[in-house]
Amino acid sequence: MSVNAKEQVRSEASNREELLRAPFIYRDDEALEKSFQFTLMKRLASYMRPYPGLMAAAFCATLGNLAVTLIAPYLVGRTIDTAIAHHRVHALLAYGAILIGLYLLNFAASSFRIYLTNQLGQRVIQGLRRELFVHVQGLSSDFFDARPAGSILVRILNDVNSLQDLFTNGVINSITNLFTLIGIIAIMFSLNWQLSIVTLVVVPFMFMLSLRLTIQIRRAWQQVRLRLSRINAHLAEGIQGMRVTESYVRQDENQMFFEKMNRDYMATFLRAQRWSIPFGPLVDLTGALGSALLFWYGVHLLHNGVVTVGLLVAFANYLGNFWTPIGQLGQVYNQILVAMASSERIFQYLDTQANVVDRDDAIALPPIKGKVEFRSVGFSYEEGRRALSDVSFEALPGQTVALVGHTGAGKSTVINLLARFYDPTEGSILVDGKDIAKVSLDSLRSQIGIVLQDTFIFSGTIMDNIRYGNPAASDEEVKAAARAVYAHEFIENLPEGYHTEVRERGSRLSQGQRQLISFARAILADPRILILDEATASIDTYTEHLIQKGLNVLLEGRTAFVVAHRLSTIRDAHQILVFDGGRIVERGTHAQLMAHGGYYYDLVAAQYKFLA
């Protein structure tokens, strides 16, 4: 290698190192924690209201724990003072038996409490997740347009899960912990107030230390989780887009990006570890300090005959019992901060209202014949940007209407309004003379079939996928539908025919095969009105021929709106609506429009001649 080449390699390597070390900037919009808000907490607590029996039982079980925590140290003290100090074997055995009984009770109460609080937590979480899913499923298209699917997923999964700890342990434990602390303090003061003051000097310090450290530790681990989910998201995207990466030869950049994420994750993990390591030893140290104070002053009181050995031991036990509730209260505080951020986001979704809803006086649309009318329809997705203006047309039952125009002209918007994914801003849409804004959504959509360009294939068998159009259809009906649209042949040729499992999004099937399946699905649903966004993907001549024939069967006898990309489909349409800038600029049959020699003529000349 020449000196220059070596120099270049060295400089590339150092550039790479520099790039890798440069701070990593992410765009995260989600807050990980929020300050305490009473209204949010009250709303969260309302999710526990349906389970009064579980809450009461869990609370009783925790009272059992509480009783043992409060009584046992006192009994140990009494055992020492009355039984051991005076060599009274019977008393010793009796105390021993009572203590064993108490600890057995504690064991039973703890097991029962853990079981009950888990039941409670899981039920609350399951209910909340169900409510969120049902609500999100009922929201209108604008909601899904405005946010990526990933962020909706995170809310339904992660945000709800992050409330789990609070509902499982937090609420019940914090009440018990408070009672425990108050109980211990009360007992200690009733036994000896001077010793109590000296012993408890260390407690506020313990509490602050536990709180501060746990806050830092939680934040540090939140950062680790955040980095991990970024790596997950990046990996998922990378794997899905692998073909594009390969075709644009972007592997090196991807590797560099991944390497940065990986390093960032490692650094964050080690930082979190650094915060976590001293927690245990520091807690022990503070505990030891408390015990030292207790024994230093206790021995002094012992000399003066103010306290007994048993009382000192009881105090030491009580002090030991302070740790668990203090630590747990710190944890609950942390859980509440995290819950505030998550629940705020969850409630934001739950409070979002669907824009397209059934009116109170909505009627069910009777079985339709298929006449469709747009009357001066106008629509904007966003304020100030019109997607459709003054669109009027009429389609008679059984007619095929082709919607054509350049990209962004408004064709899909017509379809979105007809299926009532949105309501028009102006004008009205009538089906068989009935304003669709006044009929129930279910009765309208169940009579409209939609075949999109990018056919959605669900994981399951081919049979399941076709039956999606009509869940009540028998196997024979499914096959008949496939036959009608010329899909039967290719399905039969698959390894397991109709029972072939199609993987996620139908990756095993070609574009054309997916379209044929969507035709079969639509014909099985047998809608009077059909909306079809014709696929643009180029398909081999044989499949293309099948699709053409399948399409003719599908359109037969239905009112169909086709965002048309094939000249053959357009040519056969009863009516062609030509869109530009959200308006209908020309209308007529293919022959009429070609003879007119206007916008449509130019469009066909430019766009469709190759597809004829």
Ligand SMILES: Nc1ncnc2c1ncn2[C@@H]1O[C@H](COP(=O)(O)OP(=O)(O)OP(=O)(O)O)[C@@H](O)[C@H]1O
């Ligand atoms: N969800 C949306 N939010 C905001 N604006 C939108 C949305 N969908 C479409 N638009 C805008 O509305 C206008 C009409 O879009 P539309 O999708 O109806 O066009 P199209 O003719 O179907 O185009 P294409 O042939 O590319 O699908 C465009 O200006 C587009 O940017």
